Amino acid sequence: MTEASLLIDEPTAQAIAQGQHGDPFSVLGLHEVDGKLVMRAMRPEADSVEVIDAKTGRTLVALDRVHDGLFAGVIPRRKKRFAYRLRMTRGSDVWEEQDAYAFGAKLGEMDEYLLGEGTHNQLWDALGAHVCTHEGVEGTHFAVWAPNAARVSVVGDFNGWDGRRHVMRRRGATGVHEIFLPGLGDGTVYKYEILDSAHQLLPLKADPVGFGAELPPATASVVRDLRGYEWSDAGWLSKRGAKQKIDQPISIYEVHLESWRRVPEEGNRSLTYLEHASMLVDYAKDMGFTHIELTPISEYPFGGSWGYQPVGLFAPTSRFGAPQEFRAFVDACHKAGLGVIIDWVPGHFPTDQHGLGRFDGSALYEHADPKEGFHPDWNTLVYNYGRTEVQNFLIANAKFWFEEYHIDGLRVDAVASMLYRDYSRKEGEWVPNQHGGRENLEAIAFMQHMNEVVYAADDSILTAAEESTAFPGVSAPTSSGGLGFGFKWNMGWMNDTLRYMAEDPINRKYHHDKMTFGLHYAFSENFILPLSHDEVVHGKGSLLGKMPGDDWQRFANLRAYYGFMWGHPGKKLLFMGGEFAQSEEWNNESSLDWHLLEYGPHQGMQSLVRDLNTLYRATPALYEKDASQDGFRWIDGGNAADSVFSWVRYGKDGSAPVLVVSNFTPVPRTGFRIGVPQAGHWTEKLNTDASLYGGTDTGTPGGAHSEDISMHGCPYSIEITVPPLATVFFELTLG
Structure with missing residues (x-):
């Protein structure tokens, strides 16, 4: 055999040169052929290629061009593989590189086994x-x-x-x-x-x-090197599990990083991760929140999606900095005692050409049938949850955020769209499950498995489902057939109460049940009460804008509503801007209207939310039995004529009970007698009508001592003044 015939045959050379060869590692690099060492290199950018001994730097051979861009040659006097480099020339340019085809595989047998198994x-x-x-x-x-x-x-x-x-x-x-x-x-x-x-x-x-x-x-x-970050949050992580249980106060500040605060002096740019690590963290801590929840930060191409159409599930968006800087943001939150929750989107993905859609030319991540694999509402693709490798991809991504970025919780977006095959589809536009039903059995199994895996890895984290239907057992253990989430957003409570608040006070007596209905199911799940970004976009206006009446009444209504929310069973979530009564609908392309804090009513609202968080965190009765029926008792939930609601919250043994009274009319109620379950002095702890918040200072500032006058099914009662459009908290003095 001639030396030239050793180099490469024409069909192989053509396949390599055209990028059509299925196994280039069997051709390129160093290979023993009939007792000789043959070198082949695909370098179409070069005029010439030489093989250099990596140890001595000596040129061993100048390779021949055997095809378009393909060079080959026999290494003289060498029969065994050795360390080498390639020296290329193009015109007057000369450079050296190591050859990628000189290296063996890096993935091990166990990786190959687990990847093949999808586990x-x-x-x-x-x-x-x-x-x-x-x-x-x-x-x-x-x-x-x-x-x-x-x-x-x-x-x-x-x-x-x-x-x-x-x-x-x-x-x-x-x-x-x-x-x-x-x-x-x-x-x-x-x-x-x-x-x-x-x-x-x-x-x-x-x-x-x-x-x-x-x-x-x-x-x-x-390429991002994730090695080498030195975390300083071991103290937080050791206590995290205790802080995120159902019997703990959880008050979440939901934030869209791109529009929370901007820098007008620098082209109205958004803050970086490092700037948020200072400004946002300090602000959320000062406001008394326990957690910051971020709208999705996995890389997304379209800013108008707010991150809910992600392409890079494993990449923190580059809009605010590099991955290590995002880690520094999380670290800063933990140093300040704040948990970090991120919105996670396993329900769908966009059709952008560079994304997951038909990734290898086939429906790899999505269903091939658009009746299963396409969301008509969002023009997005749906993951094929029945494919083991796809489940593996998504569950590993959930673990990734917990392990690599020390995230404390995942809020899973659009769970209802995953649970039902007919979600937002007309008859004939969806495929029933194997039993002929509408439930997506594969998606249900995926969510159960995801929760089992992440909680088994670290039971101090939390997961929360944005689930808008009455699907049972969302926050129930998978062992009893539940989905296994730690918490569920209470979308029904949000919709009902906001509809009530939008009514003119004179008509509210006809809609009284919208404020009480949530208590019929309040303890069926581990609920979070959400006033999220979804309530202040797409023409819905701001929370303040939903309130009826003149300016004073709108602010008073919103203050009373916040009081009602913080006194109601369930963890709390408030979207940014709501804490100071942003006037305009949220615009993701501009900053919040921080200048409003120059005005008293907005300052008052901010002070109220801060004080509500402070009261909430300091008062076990307001959180310890959030998911337990015996932590709540109506005093008078039926006073539709006056639009007044009153109830008592209980904590664990030894905690002082709290009486909450909400008046949703502009009429002050003087000499108002209300039943209480225990004798003693009931101290006014917070009044949303205080002048500090922009109110009239109507109330019962000294509190009230119980009298032996039975009322509302209680053996005792107190006489108070209920302020107009306000919520008042009273705590029983023990001992």
Whole structure:
């Protein structure tokens, strides 16, 4: 056999040069052929290629150009593999590189087994782009799942976006492709170039498990080195479980980072993660909240989606900084005693060409049938929860945020859309389950499994479901058939009470049940009472704007409503701006209207929310039995004529009970007698009509001592003055 015939045969050379070869590692790099060592390199950007001994720096051979961009040659006097480098020339330019095809596979047998089985709960350790040392060399290891692809390549500026240059190694039946690229590190921009099973070129794809992304509207992934961050939140993590139980005070400040506060002096830019770590954290702590909840921060291409159409589930959005800076934000929250919840979107994903849709030319992450795989409301694709690898991808992502970013909780978006196959679909537009029903059994199993996995890994975290129907057992254990969430948003309470508050006070007596109905089911789930971003967008106006009456009445109504909410069973959630009565509907493209705090009514509202949080956290009766029927007792829930509601909250043994009275008319009630369950002095603890908050200072400032006059089914009663459009809290003095 001649030396030339050893180099490469024409069909193989043509397949390599055209990027059509399915196994380039069997061709490129060093290979023993008939007792000789043959070197092949695909370097279409070079005029010439030489092989250099990595130890001595000596040129061993100048390779021949055997095809378009493909060089090959026999290494003289060498029969065994050795460490080498490639020296390229193009015109007057000369440079050296290590050859990606000199390195073996990095994924181990256990990774391959778990990936093939779809049970790799540390999926992000195997897939994605990892800066690492491999075979003694620094570089980046890339791995991606694309089982139906004929070929997958990593492309970027480092190879001129030429998919022929770095074709990846296929790992058997797993459908995973991998390659180690020496010399690449943090900040490298890349995508995957994929040929489908018919060898058709697909749009370039971002990395499904990429840890970073370009600043939108650019769409490439960015290599991010997640190693080396030194966390300082061990103290917080050791106490987190105790702070996030159902018997603890949880008051959540929901924030859209892009519009919380902007810098007008610098082009109206948003704050960075590091600026939020100071300004937002200090503010939320001062306001008395226990948690900050972020609208989705997984990378999303369209800002108008607020993050609810994410493409990069493993990448904190680059809009505010790098991943390590997001970690610093979480760290700062924990140092301040604040938990961090992020909105998580496993219900759907956008159709952007660089995203997950038909990722390898097939319906890989989504259902192939649009009756199952397409959301008509949002023009998005639906995950195929029945596919093991897709479940693995999503559950591993949930774990990723807890483990890599020390997130304290996940609020799962749009759960109702996942639970029902006919969600927002007309007859004939959906596929029944195997029993002919409308429930999405695969999605239910996915959510149960997700909760089991994350709580088994760390039971100090929390998960919460945004679920708008009466689906049973959302926050019940999976062992009893529940979905296993820690908490459920009480959307019914929110809708009913806001409709009531929008009524003119003169008509509220006809809608009294909207404020009481929630107590019929208040203890069926572990509820969070949400006044979220969804209530202040799409023409709904602000919370203040929903209130009837003149300016004074609107502020008084909102203050009374907040009092009602903080006195009601259930954890609390308030979207940013609501705490100071933002006047206009929320606009994600501009800052909150912080200038309103120059005006007394807005200052008063902010002071009220701060004091409500302070009272709530200091008063066990307001939170210890949130999910227990024996923690609540109506005193008078039927006074529709006066639109007055009164109830008592109880904590655990030894806690002082609290009486809450809400008056939703502008009429003050003097000499108002109300039953109380225990004798003693009932001290006025907070009155939303206080002048400090912008009210009239009507009330019972000294409190009231019980009298032996039975009323409302109670053996005792007190006589108080109930202020107009206000909520008042009284606490029994014990001992």
